[in-house]
Amino acid sequence: MAPLVQSSQPWVEKYRPKQVKDVAQQDEVVRVLTNTLETSNCPHMLFYGPPGTGKTTTALAIAHQLFGPELYKSRVLELNASDDRGINVVRTKIKDFAAVAVGSGQRQGGYPCPPFKIIILDEADSMTEDAQNALRRTMETYSKVTRFFFICNYISRIIEPLASRCAKFRFKPLSEDIMITRVLHICQEEGLDLEPEVLSTLSSISQGDLRRAITYLQSAARLFGSSITSKDLISVSGVIPQEVVDSFFAACRSGNFDLANKEVNNVIAEGYPVSQMFSQVPCLLFYFCCSEFIMLVIEIWILIECCFQLFEIVVGADDISDEQKARICKKLGEADKRLVDGSDEYLQLLDVASSAMRAICNMQEEFS
CATH class of the missing domain: 1.10.8.60 (Helicase, Ruva Protein; domain 3)
Known part of the structure; x- marks a missing residue:
């Protein structure tokens, strides 16, 4: 086929799967949603997980497979909560669309066309808490004629009353x-x-x-x-070259402040993003001090739930002293609060893991 390198269409859109069954590697999600499409019995849904794993694609595919091209525009409202995130949007645009009833479900052109509409809220974790609270009543009042699809990266930023009203689907990183x-x-x-x-x-x-x-x-x-x-x-x-990261980490391990300061200045002078350095350096740390505890924690994406589960494990452990339990539980409480405030999940998880390692290894830790 002739190369289309100069095409103006983004390849992300050009090669986006059109049907739920074509979504890659999310086998459990696809299996459940395929049954949903067959029965046309669609609950409120919450899709969460890392970016680029098929959440938005799945939501759009469901809507297209339920209504087809003719009814899609009138039955589906797509909103990006990064832009439409305030309470006024909930009170006007969302409520007005949700309140309009639709005709009884009759198949048209081979599509199920169930008797409800769908509102897709992408980046729902960017919505303000007031806006999320306002949505609760809207969801209850118009549940017979409207279904909500929430899409987010961090489920910890979705308030529990909304999350509890939805069927949750976790999207895993692609292999x-x-x-x-x-x-x-x-x-x-x-x-x-x-x-x-x-x-x-x-x-x-x-x-x-x-x-x-x-x-x-x-x-x-x-x-x-x-x-x-x-x-x-x-x-x-925009990824920082590996040799730069290696030099920075070697300077940190050397204990030489002047050398570390020199590497920091090099990173800043070259214009490398510091947040990118934060994401690349921990990979080296895991290489040098990996443990089963860290690997277990990394596999868990719902970090607030992770905090509760870790708390139960720590409190019930017989081989950890009371002082060690107190240190770990204090850190879990701090991480839980920061997650609610919108902190980065990866860094909070890393903080919990490193603090638990220090406590379990009887390393002294200063508390501010």
């Missing part, structure tokens, strides 16, 4: 094999030729985010043509 398969398909369609090393690099820098991987690939194709190297991908991704 490297799945991502490479999808990327190879796009490369074939777009006439790109990538070496295996480039595919591995793309998978690494995208961190399970397929949308990010496709965006990097298209950006590199626009800048460098059909022949793309690992260096090209790193340059368009």
Whole structure:
């Protein structure tokens, strides 16, 4: 097929799956939602998980498969809560759409066309708490004629009264094999030729985010043509070169403040994003001081629930002293509060893991 590198259409949209069954690697979610499509019995839904794993794609696919192209515009309201996040939007736009009844469900053109509408709230974790509280009454009042699909990265930022009204679906990070398969398909369609090393690099820098991987690939194709190297991908991704991260971490381990200060100045002078450094340095830390505890905690995405479960484990442990339990529980309480306030889940989880390691290893810790 002729290369379409210069096409203006984003590849993320061009290659977005059109049906629920085509969503990659979310087998449990696809199985449940396929049954939902067959019965047309659709509850309020909450899709949560890392970015680029298929949450928005799944919500849009459900809506299209239920109503088809003719009724989609009149039956589905798409809102991005990052923009429409205030209470006024709930009181006007959402309430007005939800209140309008629709005709009885009759199949049209092969589509089920159930007797309700759908409101898709993307980035719902960006909504203010007042707006989320206002939604509770709207959901209850118009539940017979309107279903809500909430999409978020951090379920801890969705208030419990909303979350409890929804069927929850967790989207897992995509494996490297799945991502490479999808990327190879796009490369074939777009006439790109990538070496295996480039595919591995793309998978690494995208961190399970397929949308990010496709965006990097298209950006590199626009800048460098059909022949793309690992260096090209790193340059368009904004990822800090590994040698810079290694030097920074080595300076930290050396105990030499002047050397560490020099590396910090180098990072700032080169314009590397500090938040990106925060995400890359912990990978080195895990390499040097990995434990079963850390690996167990990393697999859990609902961090507020994780705090409760860890609390029960810590309190019930017989091989941990009361002083150690007190230190760990104090840190769990702090992390829980920060999560409610909207702190980054990854950094809070890392803080809990490192604090628990220090406590269990009888290392002294100063509390401010």
